[in-house]
Amino acid sequence: MSTAAVTYSTPTTPATRRVRAYFAPVNRAMGQPTIFDPSASGGFNLESPPSPWIDLGWIADFSRKSNSAIEALNTGSPAAPLVQMRALIGATVSFRFLTWKKISMALSAGSEHMNLLAPATGAAANGSGSKGIAAASLLAGSTASSLNMAAASLAGFHAGQMVVVDADYAGQTGYVGSGVSAAYVRSAASVNNDPDYVRRVSFNVALVAAVAATGLTLAQPLLAGAPAANMKVQAIEGFVDREGGLFFQEWSALFVMPGEQGERILYHYPRLQPTGGAQEELQALAAPLEWVTLQANFRAMPVIDANDGEQALCFRSFLPSPLTLL
Amino acid sequence: MQNAKDTFYVALRNRLATVNPNRTMLLRGAQRPSILVEEAEAVVAMLPADTFVLRWTGLTTDTNLPLTLAKMECEMHYTTGGTAAAFGLDRGRALEEMDAEVIGLLTPRSTPKMDYATNPVTQLTTAVFWTAATFMPAATVRDRLTRYAKVAVFAYQEQGEL
Numbered sequence: 001m002s003t004a005a006v007t008y009s010t011p012t013t014p015a016t017r018r019v020r021a022y023f024a025p026v027n028r029a030m031g032q033p034t035i036f037d038p039s040a041s042g043g044f045n046l047e048s049p050p051s052p053w054i055d056l057g058w059i060a061d062f063s064r065k066s067n068s069a070i071e072a073l074n075t076g077s078p079a080a081p082l083v084q085m086r087a088l089i090g091a092t093v094s095f096r097f098l099t100w101k102k103i104s105m106a107l108s109a110g111s112e113h114m115n116l117l118a119p120a121t122g123a124a125a126n127g128s129g130s131k132g133i134a135a136a137s138l139l140a141g142s143t144a145s146s147l148n149m150a151a152a153s154l155a156g157f158h159a160g161q162m163v164v165v166d167a168d169y170a171g172q173t174g175y176v177g178s179g180v181s182a183a184y185v186r187s188a189a190s191v192n193n194d195p196d197y198v199r200r201v202s203f204n205v206a207l208v209a210a211v212a213a214t215g216l217t218l219a220q221p222l223l224a225g226a227p228a229a230n231m232k233v234q235a236i237e238g239f240v241d242r243e244g245g246l247f248f249q250e251w252s253a254l255f256v257m258p259g260e261q262g263e264r265i266l267y268h269y270p271r272l273q274p275t276g277g278a279q280e281e282l283q284a285l286a287a288p289l290e291w292v293t294l295q296a297n298f299r300a301m302p303v304i305d306a307n308d309g310e311q312a313l314c315f316r317s318f319l320p321s322p323l324t325l326l
Numbered sequence: 327m328q329n330a331k332d333t334f335y336v337a338l339r340n341r342l343a344t345v346n347p348n349r350t351m352l353l354r355g356a357q358r359p360s361i362l363v364e365e366a367e368a369v370v371a372m373l374p375a376d377t378f379v380l381r382w383t384g385l386t387t388d389t390n391l392p393l394t395l396a397k398m399e400c401e402m403h404y405t406t407g408g409t410a411a412a413f414g415l416d417r418g419r420a421l422e423e424m425d426a427e428v429i430g431l432l433t434p435r436s437t438p439k440m441d442y443a444t445n446p447v448t449q450l451t452t453a454v455f456w457t458a459a460t461f462m463p464a465a466t467v468r469d470r471l472t473r474y475a476k477v478a479v480f481a482y483q484e485q486g487e488l
Contacts, residue, residue: 018390058390274381286397286457286478 004269008323014259019062020046022053022254023103025203025223026190026271029174029183033270033303034252038317040041043264046256049247053254054223056107057099060254060293061113064093064267064314089302091313093253093269096281097294102205102239108294110274111245112183114200118156130197130241144221147233148214153160159210163218165227168195168204178204178231179224184247199234243277250301261321268315271301298318327385327396329441329480330454334400335363335380337437337454342378345430346423350378361431364403372405375470376420378428379403380441393482400479402428402459405472414469421464421471428459428475439481452482 024034034052041050048057065112067090072081097104108112117132124130136153157163166178171188175181182201191197204227209219216233253272257265279295300313320326342349342359351360351374353367361378373379382398404424408417436455441448459475466472 037471098390214370285480289455289457289480 016257018058020256021056021059023051024053024252025180026250027307034255036268044318059095062095091300094297108296109241109278110245113241115236116238137233142227144225145218147216161208164199164205165233167230169197177202248273264319265319268318269300270303272298275299332442333440333454337433348483398479400477401474403474405470407470417471454481
């Protein structure tokens with residue numbers, strides 16, 4: 001049996017218009033990043049990334065830099081290089097998010113990122129939001145996109161409202177937050193033993209699409225999936241970050257450059273931590289209108305490549321365009 | 327982009343009814359505020375006097391966003407010969423009055439986007455917004471003073487919009 005010879009082309013210089021960013025949580029308690037496997041998922045539909053990757057849209061001014069250092073051991077007279085060694089591995093990446101949302105704000109700010117809980121009547125004013133209206137319990141059968149609640153609890157909710165769904169803080173220390181390690185609690189006293197603290201920092205947020213007689217329908221699925229039995233829902237007004245805080249966000253990242261000939265370049269950073277605080281970039285739209293974009297700067301942290309045990313900061317993959325000579 | 331153009335026109339028309347309730351015209355049998363969209367009316371040889379005529383010209387889009395952003399250039403043309411009672415000697419004042427009305431019509435510089443092709447009219451989820459007017463030099467043609475102001479109108483293309 002034989003097949004017809006294919007028509008092939010010689011490689012061309014990749015041309016791309018833009019870069020798309022995807023992020024996924026790192027399990028901080030277990031030290032487990034989300035690993036992207038380009039051999040299995042490299043050609044994924046950009047509009048529908050594989051779970052648990054979260055699409056953060058097209059980004060601007062994507063720039064990555066290797067800070068790795070190679071030094072030579074010189075011997076003899078005159079000295080000549082005998083051997084080279086890698087003295088340091090390091091890498092940074094920076095870009096601008098074009099949209100403001102919970103995750104892009106948190107990544108840009110770098111430290112704890114808080115939800116502005118709908119304030120309780122008479123609560124004392126506070127820069128990162130005051131005490132919230134009491135959370136409402138969920139009933140059995142809730143899913144990632146629908147929250148079952150008692151009828152009496154629905155009065156405080158309406159379509160178009162933002163909500164956070166997470167467990168009460170119960171005095172634990174360490175990383176907290178469902179789906180994403182949102183903050184690190186050093187002691188119960190440091191967070192005033194506040195039952196709302198986890199919901200204040202949680203990434204498990206969504207927009208309410210409709211209020212039915214039996215609960216809330218969400219316009220987007222919760223990041224942590226179906227709520228656990230001990231979770232509660234609380235209304236939020238927006239988000240806040242701050243210059244300060246000791247916590248470092250850490251996320252797994254994937255950046256994709258789609259080429260004009262069908263090729264694809266992928267950059268996978270299993271562990272990224274921020275290198276700066278909250279910062280915006282203003283760009284002229286049509287005077288005096290300006291775009292306000294989120295500047296994000298990261299340092300890559302190492303992982304061990306399971307194939308050979310080597311440390312790595314970033315994986316760059318290239319999927320050639322079809323029928324191109326290698 | 328049509329929803330954005332319709333929304334911009336209706337917003338300005340409604341505002342004109344407040345800014346200057348006396349600036350009205352009779353068009354196709356209906357008395358209404360003196361503002362029209364040139365491409366939606368019969369072709370005429372010259373601009374109607376004391377009326378704002380919206381002319382849509384340039385269009386650019388930015389597709390590097392979750393929703394495509396359209397930037398549409400709109401020219402607001404207007405011409406006046408002043409009043410007959412003053413034998414046209416007040417045409418400068420009349421033009422200045424229309425200049426001031428342009429500023430009033432464009433303030434505030436945003437409005438919720440509507441779909442006027444549905445019955446009843448439906449409100450979409452984004453807003454149409456625009457720049458301040460850039461006024462071009464006035465021109466004299468016979469007994470009339472004419473000017474136009476340029477405005478950049480921005481609107482996001484929502485899912486399902488044409």
